[in-house]
Amino acid sequence: MNGFERRKEQKKKNILEASLALFKEYGIQKVSIAEIAQKANVSQVTIYNYFESKDNLVQHVFKYYVDLVWEEQKALFDLDLPFKEKIKRMMFEKSDLADEIGEKFFQDFMLDYSNGKSYVEELYIKEGLPRLIELFNVGKEQGHIDQSISNEAMLLYLQMFKEFMQRKDIAQTLLPLTEDLTKLFFYGIVGEKDR
CATH class of the missing domain: 1.10.10.60 (Homeodomain-like)
Known part of the structure; x- marks a missing residue:
């Protein structure tokens, strides 16, 4: 260059x-x-x-933001840690990028995501899902995820969650609940006794 x-x-x-x-x-x-x-x-x-145009700039900004967040997430996926420790870090270590997001920007971002053709969707399918499957398999191998739960069931659960997040009316409700929803996903409603 x-x-x-x-x-x-x-x-x-x-x-x-x-x-x-x-x-x-x-x-x-x-x-x-x-x-x-x-x-x-x-x-x-x-x-x-x-x-x-401003609209085109907004799309580039969304992509730029998603790439920044994804780089942070990939770094967590790549840590050489036991499964439980990795999950805890993914759940409880708030990224600076996530902490800085304002409610209005989040709503705009979620509105774009709700159209179903966003860059988030593309990245999720191409890179996010394979990394999650890999993580689930490690969790199963180490005895932290019930081996009787199929990857297909987990993917269906993720798909339902994703489709719910894509609803246009959900953005305002979702932001304050992201930590609770993450815990619910990984630990269920009973929770984990030895967190």
């Missing part, structure tokens, strides 16, 4: 980071291209040259 291409990519990244920061704080609708340009230290024309 030559110097021009590097500068171009850095400007795009600056625009995405500025957009994400503003969207997370104020929500997408309340942020203008002028505000993004000012925060990214670029002209509005540059933003339109790279992203064509």
Whole structure:
């Protein structure tokens, strides 16, 4: 990559980071291209040259955000830890990215997710599901997941959960319950005695 291409990519990244920061704080609708340009230290024309429209920029920001979150999740999947410790870290170690998300941005993000054709859906099918199956199999091998529960049943459960999350009316309810839902998924309603 030559110097021009590097500068171009850095400007795009600056625009995405500025957009994400503003969207997370104020929500997408309340942020203008002028505000993004000012925060990214670029002209509005540059933003339109790279992203064509605010709607297209929003889609790129969603993808950028999902990629950041997924990188954090992959790092957790890749930790060389016993199954139970890995699950605890996945459940209880809040990521900075998740902590910083505002309710309005979350609602906008979930609205995009609810269309069923989002980047989240694509990444989930392509990379997330295989990693979860791998994790479930390790849990079964180590005796932490009941071996009589098939991967197909777990995948169906995940699919039902995913479809519920894609409902347009669920975003406001979901954000404050994410930790509880994660515990419920991994430990069921009885819970685990020796957490």
